[in-house]
Amino acid sequence: MRKIILLGYMGCGKSTIASSLSKNIKIPFVDLDKKIEEKTNLSINAIFEKHGEIYFRKLEHEVFLELLHSPDELIIGLGGGTPCYANNHELLKGEGVVSIYLKASIETLFQRLAVNKSKRPLLADKSEGEMKEFIAIHLFERSFYYNQAQYNVVVDDKTIHQTVLDIMDLLA
Numbered sequence: 001m002r003k004i005i006l007l008g009y010m011g012c013g014k015s016t017i018a019s020s021l022s023k024n025i026k027i028p029f030v031d032l033d034k035k036i037e038e039k040t041n042l043s044i045n046a047i048f049e050k051h052g053e054i055y056f057r058k059l060e061h062e063v064f065l066e067l068l069h070s071p072d073e074l075i076i077g078l079g080g081g082t083p084c085y086a087n088n089h090e091l092l093k094g095e096g097v098v099s100i101y102l103k104a105s106i107e108t109l110f111q112r113l114a115v116n117k118s119k120r121p122l123l124a125d126k127s128e129g130e131m132k133e134f135i136a137i138h139l140f141e142r143s144f145y146y147n148q149a150q151y152n153v154v155v156d157d158k159t160i161h162q163t164v165l166d167i168m169d170l171l172a
């Protein structure tokens with residue numbers, strides 16, 4: 001059954017948009033980060049601290065594959081880094097997959113992430129100035145992978161509702 005995959009940088013709105021889309025089109029939403037937390041009984045932060053990022057990336061790949069192979073129609077919200085590791089980007093073009101990159105500018109990401117960085121291990125220790133530079137470089141490095149998605153939806157200056165409508169247009 002079809003999998004609708006939302007991807008993009010931390011803070012672009014994957015979890016927020018996916019959960020609203022799910023209510024609108026009545027297809028269940030699974031958040032990959034949440035699924036990993038449930039399976040391990042650990043927060044993403046704790047997994048990074050206890051086991052390191054490489055362990056997390058392996059787990060992330062396995063759980064992503066598991067969701068892709070599930071018999072149900074699903075909306076899957078990826079983690080911010082998911083497409084950039086373990087050749088996961090190749091899975092964005094698979095049969096029965098609709099992949100959508102939620103594209104946000106550095107400024108939008110900075111505004112959203114500055115208020116809530118503690119839950120994000122890659123940002124937690126950075127000052128505001130460091131964070132802006134980090135986001136700019138990191139987004140540039142990751143863009144190749146994000147651009148492997150079948151569709152792009154720009155999210156800057158749009159309400160959650162407008163972004164959801166844009167996605168529903170793509171799916172129609």
Ligand SMILES: Nc1ncnc2c1ncn2[C@@H]1O[C@H](COP(=O)(O)OP(=O)(O)OP(=O)(O)O)[C@@H](O)[C@H]1O
Pocket residue numbers: 008009010011012013014015016017033078079080112116120155158159160163
């Ligand atoms: N128009 C908007 N669309 C989506 N999210 C928005 C919008 N305006 C503000 N936000 C806020 O941006 C924040 C980041 O959204 P969210 O947590 O859904 O991102 P994410 O892509 O799932 O991030 P992560 O990769 O860290 O899980 C949330 O606090 C959300 O409420």
Ligand SMILES: O=C(O)C1=C[C@@H](O)[C@@H](O)[C@H](O)C1
Pocket residue numbers: 009010033044078079080081082119120121122
């Ligand atoms: O951008 C990233 O690499 C990450 C984003 C989050 O969704 C989590 O998956 C984790 O914090 C790593």
Ligand SMILES: [Mg+2]
Pocket residue numbers: 014015016031033077
């Ligand atoms: Mg999220």
